[in-house]
Amino acid sequence: MNNTFTDSRIRPELQTGLEKIHFDKPTEVQERVIPALLSRVNVVVQAATGSGKTHAYLVPVFNDIDETKNYVQAIITAPSRELADQLYQVAKQLRKASGLDISIGHLAGGTDRERQLAKMANKKPQLVIATPGRLLDFVEKKVFAVDSVKDFIIDEADMTLDMGFLADIDKVAAKLPKDVLFAAFSATIPVKLANFLRKYMAHPDEIIIDNPAVIAPTIKNDLLDIGSKDRKNVLYKLLTLGQPYLALVFANTKQKVDELVNFLQDQGLKVAKIHGGITERERKRTLRQVEQGQFQYVVASDLAARGLDIDGVSLVINYEVPRDLEFVIHRIGRTGRNGLPGHAITLIREEEMKRIQELENMGVHFDFVELKHGELVPRKHYRSRENRQGKNRKLDTKLVGYVKKEKRIRKPGYKKKIKRAIQEDNRQKRKLEQRHEIRKAKRLRKRKREQGR
Structure with a gap:
């Protein structure tokens, strides 16, 4: 060729x-x-x-x-x-x-x-x-x-x-x-x-040329469910777990960037910030200092950081999921460049899982991890929980209780009791559905009679 x-x-x-x-x-x-x-x-x-x-x-x-x-x-x-x-x-x-x-x-x-x-x-x-x-x-x-x-x-x-x-x-x-x-x-x-x-x-x-939604194979792309933990404290722990060459933290707004910079500085970290609210002179000075290795941590907003070609980013943390999901791809792409290894971590809570599913549908693959004893360790994918819950999703609350108890209590005849309870519940539901259909049919006949007068 x-x-x-x-x-x-x-x-x-x-x-x-x-x-x-x-x-x-x-x-x-x-x-x-x-x-x-x-x-x-x-x-x-x-x-x-x-x-x-x-x-x-x-x-x-x-x-x-x-x-x-x-x-x-x-x-x-x-x-x-x-x-x-x-x-x-x-x-x-x-x-x-x-x-x-x-x-x-x-x-x-x-x-x-x-x-x-x-x-x-x-x-x-x-x-x-x-x-x-x-x-x-x-x-x-x-x-x-x-x-x-x-x-x-x-x-x-x-x-x-x-x-x-x-x-x-x-x-x-x-x-x-x-x-x-x-x-x-x-x-x-x-x-x-x-x-x-x-x-x-x-x-x-x-x-x-390629699908930009697919994260480069050189990047370890982790998803961390922070549960009820304080998001800022989790961020601090992640930034101080190892010694990243250069960590880039993304937040959604200028206000949040300022808030995180103040918090991390209070913890003793030397942090640079990049967002649309700083002057052009400050921006240039900050970038020069980052390039010279004077900062190990940078907190940035999306539009301010897109287009910045910062070398040596070894860790990207999505402090929050952006409104425009495509920004996640651009953020993660800041690390693992030129064939070098990179690490990205996205912080989420349970209520944000639907947005993660949308990203996965776009082709972004995540490894599900948790923070345990000062380490990031693998855990089961969040969908595995959905699959387990799916078996019980249509049961009434009291029946879910029966099923949960069944795992712990092994008394004779207990399984039959659960089975009978579920059958009875289903019978009651069918009766209600039949009544609903009969009433619906009656209303429809009545409407037709009135229209025919």
Whole structure:
């Protein structure tokens, strides 16, 4: 089979650049997406983070850009500042390795707008990597034209939807040329996103690389029923059981993140927090400190943490199950990356078991565990309890009592007594059902007589 990176349609400089950064063998997403985009076929790609999708679109985009023409020829959108910055760094690396003279504009909200405007005035970029809000702002203010854009890439499309940025993307996309090449990359394709993409892509190639709902085999994915125990105390015990290289705790709200950080700090742990309520300066400083190994524990909210590529996460704890169950998949996927072992623990109570069943139906497998003598030990799956209870579910409370007693008391004739009691109970229920049917039939006949008058 031919190596996608040596496709004759890819410029020799790019092929050399890929070699320099040790891209010798393409991943599955690169193998399937690069030829499609080189053939100018619109694509919707469902692929998990870490699958190599960034270079799957960067290579064709770089290949399309004419360095002699000083206007915007390609746009890549990312839903968060961190993601846009990551893409910018990866693009610069490929540009340097390839020796290409491509001008790349980096537009992100939360950064100096005037400085970005000055850069644009000085030199128009040929490739723009931007967050949706800042991109729309510059397009509407006519800082640069988009009528000659050849490639439009939406990265992390499901996160773009989650964060409410699809409307911004829509307004920009509406201004693009009719023959623009569209590509969307997403870990999941919710219905709202599929409907939006259909507006701009009539018959795209749908490329599904893997099922993101299936947790990587390198991750031990545990489910811990905390029962009546205090959730915060259980969290503290889990964080101090061993010595995780880096533990990432997820909570659903900014308030809960703050509450957990305060609690864990009171217990003597050095904890970092990441949520939408902290300033951009704090956020950058915290991430830098985490990367430098100054924190062993990080508590984060979903939207703040999605798109953050934090290396070395050895433990993920879902302190609570999120409202959007797909977030569980994104959370767990923060550990066990690049083939390294990872551990995820989801804390639940009995009343949340239905939500766990929904996750299992999505393809997420859990190992059921309990905290015993300072260790996580296996226990029977919660469904095994349902199966046992299922045998007695239709019995009256007093009959359930009989059955429970039967396990302990072994007096002669006791089994017959239970059997007779159950038979009598069933007889009474049949009588009630028959009476109900007779009354129902009478009411129906009466109604028909009244209608016939």
